[in-house]
Amino acid sequence: MGDPGREEYKIQSFDAETQQLLKTALKDPGAVDLEKVANVIVDHSLQDCVFSKEAGRMCYAIIQAESKQAGQSVFRRGLLNRLQQEYQAREQLRARSLQGWVCYVTFICNVFDYLRVNNMPMMALVNPVYDCLFRLAHPDSLSKEEEVGDGSDSCGGSWSLAQLNTSLQSMEVDCLVLQLHRVGEQLEKMNRQRMDELFVLIRDGFLLPSGLSSLAQLLLLEIIEFRAAGWKTTPAAHKYYYSELSD
Amino acid sequence: MGDPGREEYKIQSFDAETQQLLKTALKDPGAVDLEKVANVIVDHSLQDCVFSKEAGRMCYAIIQAESKQAGQSVFRRGLLNRLQQEYQAREQLRARSLQGWVCYVTFICNVFDYLRVNNMPMMALVNPVYDCLFRLAHPDSLSKEEEVGDGSDSCGGSWSLAQLNTSLQSMEVDCLVLQLHRVGEQLEKMNRQRMDELFVLIRDGFLLPSGLSSLAQLLLLEIIEFRAAGWKTTPAAHKYYYSELSD
Numbered sequence: 140m141g142d143p144g145r146e147e148y149k150i151q152s153f154d155a156e157t158q159q160l161l162k163t164a165l166k167d168p169g170a171v172d173l174e175k176v177a178n179v180i181v182d183h184s185l186q187d188c189v190f191s192k193e194a195g196r197m198c199y200a201i202i203q204a205e206s207k208q209a210g211q212s213v214f215r216r217g218l219l220n221r222l223q224q225e226y227q228a229r230e231q232l233r234a235r236s237l238q239g240w241v242c243y244v245t246f247i248c249n250v251f252d253y254l255r256v257n258n259m260p261m262m263a264l265v266n267p268v269y270d271c272l273f274r275l276a277h278p279d280s281l282s283k284e285e286e287v288g289d290g291s292d293s294c295g296g297s298w299s300l301a302q303l304n305t306s307l308q309s310m311e312v313d314c315l316v317l318q319l320h321r322v323g324e325q326l327e328k329m330n331r332q333r334m335d336e337l338f339v340l341i342r343d344g345f346l347l348p349s350g351l352s353s354l355a356q357l358l359l360l361e362i363i364e365f366r367a368a369g370w371k372t373t374p375a376a377h378k379y380y381y382s383e384l385s386d
Numbered sequence: 387m388g389d390p391g392r393e394e395y396k397i398q399s400f401d402a403e404t405q406q407l408l409k410t411a412l413k414d415p416g417a418v419d420l421e422k423v424a425n426v427i428v429d430h431s432l433q434d435c436v437f438s439k440e441a442g443r444m445c446y447a448i449i450q451a452e453s454k455q456a457g458q459s460v461f462r463r464g465l466l467n468r469l470q471q472e473y474q475a476r477e478q479l480r481a482r483s484l485q486g487w488v489c490y491v492t493f494i495c496n497v498f499d500y501l502r503v504n505n506m507p508m509m510a511l512v513n514p515v516y517d518c519l520f521r522l523a524h525p526d527s528l529s530k531e532e533e534v535g536d537g538s539d540s541c542g543g544s545w546s547l548a549q550l551n552t553s554l555q556s557m558e559v560d561c562l563v564l565q566l567h568r569v570g571e572q573l574e575k576m577n578r579q580r581m582d583e584l585f586v587l588i589r590d591g592f593l594l595p596s597g598l599s600s601l602a603q604l605l606l607l608e609i610i611e612f613r614a615a616g617w618k619t620t621p622a623a624h625k626y627y628y629s630e631l632s633d
Binding site: 346353363364368369 | 592593
């Protein structure tokens with residue numbers, strides 16, 4: 140977990156002024172507008188998939204710093220409010236920018252992964268996270284051919300599972316399996332029934348009349364094996380999915 | 387395991403004379419030609435898939451009876467010789483009768499399951515059994531559309547996995563997963579590397595250009611999950627594969 144004293148967060152992609160804001164939020168949270176900081180972090184996460192993959196760590200560090208300094212949770216409240224707003228408008232976000240949507244799911248999963256209350260994941264995030272993953276496992280996300288964006292988003296090269304080259308076409312499938320690798324086991328502990336339902340959708344994906352791409356099939360097959368093996372990769376599965384494909 | 391004193395073997399499908407031969411082989415093996423008995427059992431197994439699924443039990447009982455009475459293994463030698471002959475001619479058998487071939491694989495797997503030496507499966511059968519399963523997982527077995535036979539074989543209704551209706555088209559896939567359910571775990575213990583290789587073929591099946599039928603996809607998906615979960619069916623997988631499909 141984060142140590143607010145160490146400035147190893149991925150903030151190089153922010154402009155100089157915002158970098159300063161974030162550094163201050165980590166060191167002296169009372170000196171900045173923490174609601175603004177929360178919005179800055181969410182805005183940036185929706186545009187930068189690399190950042191969104193690790194942003195939860197920085198959020199946790201700011202929450203810890205604020206709690207220690209002032210015993211307050213202005214930042215956390217601001218963060219969760221903003222996450223909820225984006226959650227409610229997620230279909231619009233998805234329609235507007237597939238990459239923004241995928242970045243959002245990455246971000247909320249990462250926040251779920253890092254934010255702890257009494258060393259437990261936040262219950263309030265369990266269902267929103269599940270809802271996002273269900274959306275990624277929806278037939279039109281699994282099989283639809285995605286249009287290539289205008290190139291203004293910066294996510295292009297970041298969505299890869301080991302040696303696999305991921306196209307925009309399977310961006311949502313790729314995000315789904317990445318998040319399940321990362322938080323699937325924790326999510327299942329919080330609500331096994333929803334995980335069972337999610338895997339019904341995933342298995343059904345193989346039967347879609349529109350078909351899956353070969354890459355999507357492999358990604359889904361791998362996550363099915365991964366969960367069945369108790370959320371781990373067996374050596375044989377590792378060899379199959381992560382070595383042979385690169386040949 | 388079989389008790390040669392109890393005549394509960396599935397011999398009703400034999401003619402009266404052969405039934406008598408088998409009953410004598412079980413009670414007083416020295417009184418009959420045990421090599422002939424072995425041939426009768428193999429011949430019948432190749433024609434009757436219901437019998438071939440349980441024939442190993444009867445073979446084991448005759449072996450035990452002969453060993454107890456005379457300390458010999460004429461029957462076992464005859465059985466293994468005949469199994470080897472059929473094994474060597476398996477491609478011809480498959481070309482001649484797909485149902486005969488599937489019955490053969492069922493039989494050899496059942497013999498592997500029942501015959502024990504010092505309470506261990508017979509090493510001599512491990513590679514032949516694997517070779518048969520590899521043949522079933524070969525691309526042309528997984529994806530090819532099979533022609534319907536002449537109806538003279540009696541296997542029609544016996545090849546079903548729970549509620550699934552199996553067509554001739556997926557007969558080999560169906561046999562593959564049935565045998566893996568039955569002897570997969572034991573086989574893996576005898577030779578893990580070959581099991582890993584077999585599952586590479588099975589996973590590759592999803593990527594075949596000619597495609598798999600929906601039923602074949604489900605069957606293979608189920609066996610992949612089954613093995614990944616340590617050769618057992620999780621409750622969620624059971625519900626998915628064995629309940630929902632019947633809706």
